[in-house]
Amino acid sequence: MQVMASAIVKSGLFGMKTPDQALALMIVASAEGRHPGSVASDYHIIQGRASLKADSMLARFQQSGGRVEWHDHTNEKVSATFSHPAGGSLRIDWDMARAKAAGLGGKDNWRSYPRQMLRARVISEGVRATFPAVLNGMYTPEEVQEFDAPRPTRSVKVEVTPEPVAEAPKLIEVEAVAVSADTAPDWPEEMVKNEEAVNAFLIAKEQIDEGQTFRDLPDGAYRTRVLANTPKFIAAVLGQKEAA
Numbered sequence: 001m002q003v004m005a006s007a008i009v010k011s012g013l014f015g016m017k018t019p020d021q022a023l024a025l026m027i028v029a030s031a032e033g034r035h036p037g038s039v040a041s042d043y044h045i046i047q048g049r050a051s052l053k054a055d056s057m058l059a060r061f062q063q064s065g066g067r068v069e070w071h072d073h074t075n076e077k078v079s080a081t082f083s084h085p086a087g088g089s090l091r092i093d094w095d096m097a098r099a100k101a102a103g104l105g106g107k108d109n110w111r112s113y114p115r116q117m118l119r120a121r122v123i124s125e126g127v128r129a130t131f132p133a134v135l136n137g138m139y140t141p142e143e144v145q146e147f148d149a150p151r152p153t154r155s156v157k158v159e160v161t162p163e164p165v166a167e168a169p170k171l172i173e174v175e176a177v178a179v180s181a182d183t184a185p186d187w188p189e190e191m192v193k194n195e196e197a198v199n200a201f202l203i204a205k206e207q208i209d210e211g212q213t214f215r216d217l218p219d220g221a222y223r224t225r226v227l228a229n230t231p232k233f234i235a236a237v238l239g240q241k242e243a244a
Helices: 002-011 019-031 034-043 054-063 096-101 107-112 112-131 190-194 196-204 221-228 230-243
Strands: 043-046 049-052 067-073 075-082 086-096 155-160 170-175
Touching: 002 019, 043 221, 049 054, 054 067, 067 112, 075 096, 075 112, 086 096, 107 112, 107 170, 107 196, 190 196, 190 230, 196 230, 221 230
Parallel strands: none
Antiparallel strands: 043 049, 067 075, 075 086, 155 170
16 A cells, blocks of 8 residues: 555645555545545545545445435535435535625635535535435535635734833834745746636646645646746646637
8 A cells, every 4th residue: 555655646646745645545445445546536635634525425425325316506506405314304505695604705716616616515514414424524625625724924013112202113023923834836927817727727637626726736746847837838728728
């Protein structure tokens, strides 16, 4: 399994940055009676946390005897009824109004892929409510992305008035400490300007999943090439867009 774990990490796919992460997921898969290699298709590492893809979550639910009946599947609303012999039946609804009320609707992925993000929320909530045994405490990548939003480091100016007041107030610059230790590269301006086309290109190349953006591109050889040859990469993206 160690050789397999190293190969998965070297591929630069699935968000796994170290062989230890891949190996840990393989052990989980083996404990569930699944082939260790299934971690490549079922799991994704987001912000250092293991997550179970929504499609895999739904497949496990149905394989265990669960049923799903879809009612709405649009960019504004997704709803379905989940039923399982061990957990009964429950209808789950997610719409953009609910997403905005939860502080989610304004985020990049929600603006670009509203239907996919709503669907992932419906699946996770429905499966968790009617038969949580198939999840083992896992969340979807779309949910994990909302757990920790990195806060940028910024300078804060604090006005201090000394006592006794003998001179003008002094401005002391204090360097704030970022909450998250994760760091991200400074993405080229060309990628930001063409974000929608870049995301679609990377999804088509299976470098990221639906619902993700180029900012979720995992560390590895592919991301290194993109950052090192951004003009050539953008030309390929725009060329594919024009061809389409």
